[in-house]
Structure formats: structure tokens, C-alpha cells
Amino acid sequence: MPEVSASFSRDDVVYVARLARLELEPGEVDLYAGQLASILDHVAAVTGLDTSAVPATAHPLEIENVLRSDTPGSTLARDEVLAQAPRAEGGRFRVPPILGEVP
Amino acid sequence: MSGSTWERPLDAVRTARAVRSGEMRARDVVSAALARIAAHEGALHCFNTVTTDDAVAAAERIDAVVAAGKDPGPLAGVPIALKDNLCTRGIVTTAGSRILEGWVPPYDATVVRSVAAAGAVVVGKTNLDEFAMGSSTENSAFGPTHNPWDPNRVPGGSSGGSAAAVAAGFVPIALGSDTGGSIRQPASLCGVVGVKPTYGLVSRYGLIAFASSLDQIGPFAVTVADAATLLDVVAGHDPADSTSLDVRPEPLTKLLDEGVEGLRVGVISDFLVDASPSVAAAVHDAAEALAGAGAIVEEVAVPSLMLGLSAYYLVAPAEASSNLARYDGVRYGLRVDGPDVEQMNARTRSAGFGPEVKRRIMLGTYVLSAGYYDAYYGQAQRVRTLVARGFAEAYTRFDVLVGPTSPTVAFEIGAKTQDPLAMYLSDLYTIPTNLAGHPALSVPFALSEGLPVGVQVLAPSLGEGRMFRVAAVLERGADPAARGPIEPRLAGVPR
Numbered sequence: 246m247p248e249v250s251a252s253f254s255r256d257d258v259v260y261v262a263r264l265a266r267l268e269l270e271p272g273e274v275d276l277y278a279g280q281l282a283s284i285l286d287h288v289a290a291v292t293g294l295d296t297s298a299v300p301a302t303a304h305p306l307e308i309e310n311v312l313r314s315d316t317p318g319s320t321l322a323r324d325e326v327l328a329q330a331p332r333a334e335g336g337r338f339r340v341p342p343i344l345g346e347v348p
Numbered sequence: 349m350s351g352s353t354w355e356r357p358l359d360a361v362r363t364a365r366a367v368r369s370g371e372m373r374a375r376d377v378v379s380a381a382l383a384r385i386a387a388h389e390g391a392l393h394c395f396n397t398v399t400t401d402d403a404v405a406a407a408e409r410i411d412a413v414v415a416a417g418k419d420p421g422p423l424a425g426v427p428i429a430l431k432d433n434l435c436t437r438g439i440v441t442t443a444g445s446r447i448l449e450g451w452v453p454p455y456d457a458t459v460v461r462s463v464a465a466a467g468a469v470v471v472g473k474t475n476l477d478e479f480a481m482g483s484s485t486e487n488s489a490f491g492p493t494h495n496p497w498d499p500n501r502v503p504g505g506s507s508g509g510s511a512a513a514v515a516a517g518f519v520p521i522a523l524g525s526d527t528g529g530s531i532r533q534p535a536s537l538c539g540v541v542g543v544k545p546t547y548g549l550v551s552r553y554g555l556i557a558f559a560s561s562l563d564q565i566g567p568f569a570v571t572v573a574d575a576a577t578l579l580d581v582v583a584g585h586d587p588a589d590s591t592s593l594d595v596r597p598e599p600l601t602k603l604l605d606e607g608v609e610g611l612r613v614g615v616i617s618d619f620l621v622d623a624s625p626s627v628a629a630a631v632h633d634a635a636e637a638l639a640g641a642g643a644i645v646e647e648v649a650v651p652s653l654m655l656g657l658s659a660y661y662l663v664a665p666a667e668a669s670s671n672l673a674r675y676d677g678v679r680y681g682l683r684v685d686g687p688d689v690e691q692m693n694a695r696t697r698s699a700g701f702g703p704e705v706k707r708r709i710m711l712g713t714y715v716l717s718a719g720y721y722d723a724y725y726g727q728a729q730r731v732r733t734l735v736a737r738g739f740a741e742a743y744t745r746f747d748v749l750v751g752p753t754s755p756t757v758a759f760e761i762g763a764k765t766q767d768p769l770a771m772y773l774s775d776l777y778t779i780p781t782n783l784a785g786h787p788a789l790s791v792p793f794a795l796s797e798g799l800p801v802g803v804q805v806l807a808p809s810l811g812e813g814r815m816f817r818v819a820a821v822l823e824r825g826a827d828p829a830a831r832g833p834i835e836p837r838l839a840g841v842p843r
Contacts, residue, residue: 253714261713265669266676266690267706268698281711283769288658291731292723301729302736304561304591305547305785305809311590325454331683338678343689 252289253282354835357384360426360520360574364467367414367425374410374425378403378469381427385471385518388836392494394513396432397440398472403427406469413467420467422577428463429513429522432473433480434565435554436460439470443556444478444488444506447700448681457554458589459523459565459582466581471519474509478702479672480530480558482506483774486765487704494761495538496836497799501758504534504774507568511538514568517833521578522568527558528660529753529778531566532790536753536802539792539832541575541819542568544778546809547785548593550579551586559667560591562660562782570833572791572819576600579812595810603813604820609642611814614746616806617647618654619777623752626796631752634793634803637825638750638818648746652738655731656780661772662715662728663783668705669712675700707768736784739808748818749806752777753790757799777804787812791819795830 258278262269269277327333332340357380358366366372382400389395413420430436433443435453437460442448456464464470477487485493485508493508495501496516503512507524511534514522524531526544535542543566550565557563565582569575580599586592615635620628639645677683677696684699686692701709715724742749755776764771781788786809790802803822807815823831 257714258710261710261717264717265709265713266694266697267701267709268694269706277707277710280707280768281714284661284707284711284772285714287769288661288724288728291655291658291662292727294655294727294731294734296727296730296734299730299733301726302732302783303729305736305783306591306593308591311587313587321454326679329451329454329680331677331681340678341686341689341692345688 252285253278356833357517357520359571360423360569361571361577363426363520364422364424367410368419370414372425374407374469375404377425378407378427378471381471381519388516391499391838392496392512392516392836393491394474394493394509394516394518395429395472396442396444396475396490396509399439399470402439403469403471410467410469422466423463423581424467426468426521427471427519428468429472429474429510429519430460430470431476431507431510431522431524433476433525433556434460434523435556436470436473439473441473442490444476444490445700445702445705446489446682447675447697449489451681455554458551458586460554462582463523474507474513474522476509477506478705479556479668480506480525480527481668481704481708483529483533483771484764485509486761487702489702492761495758496832496834497539498758498837499839501760502537504537504754504758506530508534510568511535511540511542514538514540514570515832515834516836520570521574523565523582524568525555525563525565526782527562528664528782529775531568532778532788532802532804533754533774535568535790537758537800539800539830539834540568540570541572541789541791542566543575543579543789544781544787545579545583545812546593546787548591549583549597549810551589551592553586553588557671559664560671561667562664570831572816572823573601573604575789576604576816597810598813600812600816603817606817607641608638608818608821611643611748611818612746613638613643613645613818614648614742614749615645616653616749616751617649618651619751622755624756626757626794627752627755627801630794630801631750631803634750634822634825638821641821648742648749650738650742652734653780656735656783657772657776659728659731659735659783660779661711662724663732665708665712666716666725667712669709669716672705672709704768732783735780739780739784739786743808747814748811750818751804751806753802753804757796757801781806785809787815789815789819791822791826792830792832793822793826795827800830800832
């Protein structure tokens with residue numbers, strides 16, 4: 246396993262895992278820190294290029310907003326969609342309490 | 349193997365012709381494909397799901413259409429395999445992930461409707477690296493796929509199941525998706541044709557998203573003509589995909605015999621530096637074959653393409669981290685309960701995603717996070733422009749570019765699983781195409797130590813016509829022994 250580099254520390258892993266809603270075991274934190282540092286060190290080659298005069302490309306196409314006429318069309322059947330949910334109740338998705346609220 | 353009764357299956361064009369004319373029954377074609385799958389699937393693991401009953405029923409409907417004097421379409425009765433990240437209504441779709449295990453989509457991807465409308469018969473959903481993230485199909489939550497040319501080796505990835513299913517003769521055609529090489533690299537490693545079309549040419553509606561500005565669906569096939577036939581069927585505008593190009597492309601199947609006389613072909617010299625000697629030799633031989641057919645062939649340096657890999661591993665994880673936020677245990681797939689929503693989300697995602705997906709989500713989250721956004725993601729987007737400019741400059745002098753598809757032949761299972769960066773380098777020559785949104789394909793050309801080597805043909809946006817003309821010439825000049833399908837080799841039997 247490569248050395249943990251300054252470019253991706255253990256703390257960085259803990260921080261991004263929380264942002265990304267991932268729970269990691271302590272052993273996983275070290276493993277990912279090493280691997281992500283090695284990847285980031287490699288790709289960091291491009292961070293040193295002078296691109297001050299280069300525009301960004303976010304997408305290969307000139308993206309335009311695509312609108313359709315505001316007329317009712319068919320949608321997926323609600324029951325068929327809810328049948329795939331881990332939990333549904335009364336025609337809605339059922340989830341655990343949010344912000345400590347208990348229904 | 350001596351004493352074998354294995355027969356090379358018919359290609360898609362001939363199959364459809366025979367079914368349309370009533371000379372063959374779709375039912376028999378599909379039964380034969382299912383029998384081939386039954387014989388070798390246990391050793392190869394190309395499929396996550398084989399849709400035996402649905403396939404037989406669909407084939408019988410095709411036969412009924414023929415019996416009624418109607419035409420079922422250009423893929424009449426042709427068995428097809430679909431990568432398991434294409435949504436199929438009523439058929440489990442996993443994306444190779446535990447987080448979607450058991451999910452039954454309530455709708456079909458547009459390409460699934462297109463192939464069915466053309467008369468093709470879906471026989472199953474093929475294995476892939478989880479969410480198409482990988483270059484070996486070893487990242488599937490359901491175990492690796494084995495390469496039919498040598499079961500100790502990977503088929504490439506992420507569309508390894510589709511590539512191996514075609515190479516093993518299970519099906520003459522399959523669909524995959526290509527975000528950084530996931531169609532072309534496994535095609536090269538399995539000795540079949542694989543095509544990444546121009547971004548926007550094929551609808552992405554119903555393709556489970558990985559990196560939306562890079563993802564594109566495309567065909568696998570045994571022959572260039574079969575690949576062209578399948579691409580003609582799935583190409584075209586779809587109002588359900590806001591990035592779908594509103595173009596009516598010229599049918600590719602009509603161009604295949606036009607040759608390459610006078611076509612300007614650039615051999616990308618930067619791609620030959622680190623390619624293995626046998627791969628570089630195959631590219632040189634392919635260039636000679638094109639020159640022999642009347643093309644004007646020259647080497648060209650396009651150094652900015654070598655920046656592609658770094659830009660890709662900033663852009664693709666960033667897009668993936670955003671796309672995969674939807675797997676939160678609320679609406680579909682896995683849920684691991686917790687005392688509140690946030691803990692339920694985290695427990696579900698930790699249990700449902702595999703290590704490579706977690707790595708990419710974390711990398712993407714990092715490069716998009718406050719303080720790093722411009723240094724990493726913003727810079728990668730500017731480098732993406734440099735890659736596109738490199739191509740644009742080269743295409744002022746050349747009609748098409750050629751190079752290797754993969755730096756090496758198929759590698760051994762397990763060889764790169766502990767070193768993510770080494771795995772990423774498998775896509776060094778395929779990634780620039782995705783960044784630019786261009787088309788490219790891989791066509792089998794040579795054999796190296798008993799394993800196939802593909803040659804890549806690249807073209808500017810909507811340059812599929814000239815790309816297929818080149819591929820057809822390369823197919824005629826290729827070592828016939830380098831082309832699948834082959835009888836799958838068994839573990840422990842030396843090549």
C-alpha cells in the first residue's frame with residue numbers, strides 16, 4: 246500500500262465520508278487514505294498546468310434547456326413505483342424520523 | 349479442443365435475414381442461444397440474470413409475426429444481451445450493486461424498446477463492474493466474469509459480461525455502456541467489435557447514470573456489419589433524454605463497402621509509447637493494412653490526449669458522487685434501518701456500495717468540496733478543453749485516428765485489484781474520446797500469445813460513417829484467429 250500522502254489525509258477521508266453519507270470502519274479509513282492519496286497524486290499532474298487562458302468544458306455538447314409543451318402526459322403507475330420502495334405507506338415513501346421529529 | 353461439437357453461431361445479419369424469410373424460426377435460434385448459455389455460463393458468469401421464459405415467449409411472437417406475413421424488423425429473432433445497468437421493465441436490474449439487488453424497474457430504457465421493436469430477443473442482463481466503475485468486471489458485487497479466451501483472465505470492463513457473452517458465442521450482439529472505455533476495452537480483450545458512439549447519438553434514458561457528461565450506450569458484436577446494424581437500430585433522437593442529438597444519421601450499414609481510398613488516417617504516436625510491444629505491433633500492422641487499401645497513413649503526435657486520464661479521474665468521480673446521491677434507502681433497493689434518516693442513509697450506503705464505488709464517491713466529494721473545487725474540478729474541466737482542442741487540431745489534418753484500444757492484452761484475475769491506479773491506467777487510450785464526446789470503436793485485429801488484440805479507430809463527432817468504413821477494412825485485414833466467438837476455454841486447460 247502506498248504511503249499516506251499529504252494530499253489525502255486520514256482526516257480528509259473522515260470528512261468526505263461524512264459528506265457522502267458513508268460510514269467507515271477505522272481500518273477502512275487508513276486503506277482509503279492511502280489509495281485516494283495515490284490516485285490524487287497521479288492526477289495532480291494536471292493541477293500545475295497554466296490554464297488561465299483556457300475556458301472550462303463541463304459537457305461535450307452545447308447544453309440547452311429542453312422544454313416540452315405544458316400538457317398532461319402519462320406517468321409511471323404510482324403503485325408500481327411504490328412497490329419497489331423499501332417501505333411505503335398510504336401512497337407515500339415511509340422513512341425514519343427527520344430532525345428528531347416522531348410522527 | 350479436439351473432438352468438440354462446438355459450432356460457430358450465425359452472425360446477427362444472417363440470422364435476421366433467415367428469420368425474416370421464414371427459413372429459420374426465431375424460437376429455434378433463441379433456444380440454441382439458451383443452450384449455449386446453459387453449457388458454459390457456469391464457468392464464465394457473463395450474466396446476472398438469464399431471461400429464459402421471456403426470451404422463448406418473445407421469439408414465438410416474432411415467429412407469429414413472420415407467419416402473419418409481416419416483417420419483425422432488421423434484428424428479427426436475433427438474441428441480444430443487455431448490460432445490467434440498462435433498465436428493463438419487469439426484469440431485475442442491479443447495476444452490479446448490492447444497493448439495487450432485487451430492484452425491478454417500472455420502465456424500459458429507450459434502447460431496450462428500440463431493440464425489441466427491431467425484432468431482437470433479450471436473453472439476459474450481463475455482469476458489470478458495480479455502477480460501471482472498473483476495467484475488469486471484478487468490481488461486480490456478484491463476482492467476476494471470466495474471459496472465454498482464458499478463464500484465469502479478466503474480460504475487461506466495465507461491460508465485461510456483454511463482451512464475454514459475445515466472445516463465447518452466447519449471443520451475436522449485446523449492448524454496453526462506455527464512460528471511459530467500458531465498451532472498447534473489454535471488446536479488445538475479448539476479441540469482439542465494440543463501439544462507443546458520439547455523445548448524444550444514442551438515448552441515455554433508462555441507463556443507470558455514472559458520469560452523465562461521459563456515459564454513452566453502444567453495441568458489441570462479432571462482426572463490424574452486426575455492430576453497424578445494431579447501432580442503426582438504437583441511434584436517433586429521443587425526447588426523453590435532454591442531451592439526445594436531434595439528428596437523423598445516415599444508415600451505417602450502407603457505407604461498409606465504401607473502402608478507405610484517399611482517407612487520411614493519423615496513427616496516434618503518443619499511444620504507442622507505453623503500449624506493450626505486441627499491441628504496438630498490431631497497430632503498425634493495422635496502419636499498413638489501411639495504407640494497402642489506399643488510405644493516406646501518417647503518424648501524428650497529439651500530446652494533450654495524455655492529459656485525459658488525470659482530467660477524467662477528477663471529472664468522472666465528481667459526477668458520480670452527485671449521481672449516486674440518489675441511493676439513499678428511500679425509494680428503491682436496499683435499506684438498512686437507523687434511528688433517523690441520516691443514519692439510515694449512511695448505513696444503507698455503507699452496506700450497499702462496494703469499495704471501488706466508495707472510493708470514487710469520496711474522491712468526487714473531495715474534488716467538489718469547498719476550497720478544492722477550482723484547483724481540482726475546475727482545472728479538470730479546463731484540461732478537458734485542451735483534450736478536445738488536441739483532437740480538433742488533429743482532425744484538421746486527418747479524417748480518422750487509429751491507435752491501440754488497451755495498453756495490454758487481457759490481464760489475470762486479481763492482478764490489479766489491490767492497486768486502483770494501475771487498474772485506471774487500463775483506460776489511458778480510451779478516455780480522451782469520452783472527454784471530447786467523440787465516437788470510437790475497437791476491432792479485433794491480431795493475436796498475442798493466444799489472446800486477442802483490438803485496434804481502436806477514433807473519429808470526430810458524428811464521424812461514425814468513416815469510422816465504420818475503416819473498421820470494415822481492418823476486419824478484412826485482421827488475423828481471423830483473433831476474432832470471437834470461440835469455444836470457451838476451461839479453467840486448468842492450457843491455451
